Amino acid sequence: MRSDKQEQDFRIGCHLSASAGYLAMAKTAVEIGANTFQFFTRNPRGGAAKPIDPKDIEAFQQFSQENNIGPILAHASYTMNLCAAENRIREFALNTLMDDLFRMEYTPGNLYNLHPGSHVQQGVEKGISLIADALNAAITKEQTTWVLLETMAGKGTEIGRSFEEIRAIMDRIEIRDRLGVCLDTCHIFDAGYDIKNNLDGVLENFDKIIGLERLKAIHINDTKNPFESHKDRHETIGNGYLGLETFRKVINHPALRHLPFYLETPNELPGYAREIALLKTERTGA
Numbered sequence: 001m002r003s004d005k006q007e008q009d010f011r012i013g014c015h016l017s018a019s020a021g022y023l024a025m026a027k028t029a030v031e032i033g034a035n036t037f038q039f040f041t042r043n044p045r046g047g048a049a050k051p052i053d054p055k056d057i058e059a060f061q062q063f064s065q066e067n068n069i070g071p072i073l074a075h076a077s078y079t080m081n082l083c084a085a086e087n088r089i090r091e092f093a094l095n096t097l098m099d100d101l102f103r104m105e106y107t108p109g110n111l112y113n114l115h116p117g118s119h120v121q122q123g124v125e126k127g128i129s130l131i132a133d134a135l136n137a138a139i140t141k142e143q144t145t146w147v148l149l150e151t152m153a154g155k156g157t158e159i160g161r162s163f164e165e166i167r168a169i170m171d172r173i174e175i176r177d178r179l180g181v182c183l184d185t186c187h188i189f190d191a192g193y194d195i196k197n198n199l200d201g202v203l204e205n206f207d208k209i210i211g212l213e214r215l216k217a218i219h220i221n222d223t224k225n226p227f228e229s230h231k232d233r234h235e236t237i238g239n240g241y242l243g244l245e246t247f248r249k250v251i252n253h254p255a256l257r258h259l260p261f262y263l264e265t266p267n268e269l270p271g272y273a274r275e276i277a278l279l280k281t282e283r284t285g286a
Contacts, residue, residue, distance in 0.1 A: 009257075009258075010035075010251070010257075010261075010279075010280065010283050011035060011036050011070075011071075011259070011260035011261060012034060012035065012036065012251075012260075012261045012263075012276055012279055012280065013029055013034035013035065013036035013037040013038065013260070013261070013262055013263070013276070014032070014034060014037060014038065014262065014263035014264070014265075014267070014272040014275070014276065015037070015038045015039065015040075015075070015262065015263065015264050016028055016029065016037045016038070016039050017039070018039040018040060018041075018050070019050075021050075021053060021056040021060070022056050022057060022059075022060035022107070023056050023059045023060040023063055025037055025039055025060075025072075026060050026063050026064055026067070026069050027063065028269070029069060030067050030069070031269075031273075032269055032272055032273035032276060033273055033276045033277055033280070034272075034276055035067070035068055035069055035070075036069060036070055036071060036072060036073070036260050036262070037069075037072055037073075037262070038072070038073040038074070038075055038113075038262040038264070039072070039073075039074060039075065040074075040075050040076075040077065041074045041075065041076060041077065041100045041103065041104075041112075042077050042096070042100075043077065044075075044077050044078050044079075045077070045078060045079060046077070046079060047077065047079065047092065047096060049099065049100075049103065052103060052106050054106075057106050057107060060107070061107070070110065071109070071110045071111050071260055072107065072110045072111070073110070073111040073112075073113055073148075073182070073217055073260065073262055074100065074104060074110065074111065074112045074113065075113050075114075076096070076097070076100060076112070076113065076114035076115070077096060078115070079092075079093075079096075080092075080093040080096050080097065080114065080115075080117075081093050081117045081118055081120075082094065082097070082114075082116070082117040082130060082131045082134040082135070083116070083117035083118065083119050083120075083122070083126070083127035083128075083129075083130035083131045083134075083159065084117070084118075084120060085119075085120040085121070085122055090130065090134070093117075093134065094134045094137060094138065097114070097134060097135075097138045098137070098138045100112060101138055101139070101140075101143060101145055101147070104143075104145040105143060105144065105145065108144040108145070109144045109145070110145060110146070111145070111146045111148055111180075111182075111216060111217055111260075112145050112146065112147050112148065113148045113150055113182045113217065114147070114148070114149065114150065115150050115152060115158070115160065116131050116149050116150070116152065116158075116159045116160040116165075116166070116169060117130070117131050117158075117159055118156055118157045118158050118159065119157045119159055120157055121157060124159060124165065127157070127159045128159060128165065128168050128169050128172070129172070131159065131169050132169055132172030132173060135147065135169070135173055135179075136172070136173060136174050136175075139173065139174075139175045139178065139179070140175070141175055141177070143178055144178070145178060146178045146179070146180050146216055147178060147179055147180070148180045148181055148182040148216055148217055149166050149169060149170070149179075149180075149181055149182070150181075150182045150184055150187070150219070151163075151166065151181065151182070151183050151184050151187050151188050151191070152184075152187050152191065152232070153184075153186070153187040153188075153190035153191050153229075153230050153231060153232035154190070154191045154192075154230040155230050155231060155232050161191045161230070162191065163205060163206055163209040163210050164209060166181060166210060167209050167210050170210070170214070179214070180214045180215065180216035180217075181210060181214050181215050181216065182216065182217040182218070182219060183206075183215055183217075183218050183219070184218075184219035184221060184264075185218065185219065185220055185221055185222075185223075185242060185246070185247070185250060186219070186221040186222065186223040186232065186233075186234050186235070186240075186242075187219070187232060188202070189223055189227060189241070189242060190223055190225055190227075190228070190229050190230055190231055190232055191228070191230065192227070192228040193205075194227060195242070195246060195250065196227070196241070196242055196243065196246045199246070199249050199250065199253060203253070203255050203256075207255075212255055215255075215256075215259065216259065217259060217260050217261075217262065218250070218256060218259050218260070218261045218262070219262055219263075219264050220237070220247065220250065220251070220261045220262065220263055220264075220279075221234040221235070221237075221263065221264050221265050222234065222235035222236060222237050222238060222239055222240030222241070222242045222243070222247075222265065223235055223240045223241050223242055224240055224241075225241065226241050227241065234264055234265055234266055235265065235266070236265045236266060236267060236271065236275065237263070237265060237275045237278060237279065238278070244278075244282070247279065247282065248282045251279055251282060251283055252282075252283065252284050257283075261279070263275055263276070
């Protein structure tokens with residue numbers, strides 16, 4: 001049997017709807033066996049964000065402390081492209097980023113994840129430069145929120161398809177005290193990093209280029225597409241090209257097991273509950 005300490009050490013959750021507020025998300029997490037969760041900061045296809053409710057935040061923080069929940073991971077809107085070709089789109093993205101980071105300080109010390117952006121035929125170097133400019137304008141010395149760049153599958157003109165591209169962004173950031181990476185298992189496999197057959201090698205490469213100390217979270221997703229497909233289509237755990245054995249290795253790897261894991265699989269709540277229970281059975285002792 002798993003001990004209570006093992007349960008607490010394994011930080012596992014999924015993406016939840018923020019429509020009813022923070023406390024509702026935390027209660028839902030507990031109901032499905034999770035001890036953390038991810039949510040969109042605002043409409044994922046738009047720019048609207050709900051007003052912050054201080055009473056909801058206070059109740060959420062109390063409930064989270066009592067139920068050992070966290071860290072929570074906020075996900076930026078899909079429409080936020082920091083390296084878009086059009087000025088108005090970049091300005092919208094920067095304003096959204098700055099507002100998101102301001103709002104995140106209501107729940108201090110948590111994580112904020114974003115897709116770096118798509119350069120839209122401007123070229124990778126131009127895209128990296130624009131992303132860095134935006135992050136430098138938004139990140140402050142005072143913030144407690146970790147800003148995480150997500151590893152991408154490489155569809156279209158996405159930036160972040162390689163560890164080198166992510167490192168190139170990070171090298172241009174002036175304030176790095178709260179800058180990290182969220183590794184997506186579907187994305188990096190689709191991008192050409194074979195975590196199925198060579199997880200150790202991929203992590204060694206990550207450490208050499210970025211540094212494992214910068215890895216702060218894992219998006220744990222299977223993939224509907226084969227290796228190096230650059231497609232980015234998530235699948236439920238164990239039912240895609242990665243398979244359950246890959247996830248057994250990922251959640252138990254010495255370099256990863258201390259990190260929080262967030263499911264983004266194509267599921268409703270009962271499906272997430274089953275996946276969380278499944279992954280808990282695959283989690284071994286220290």
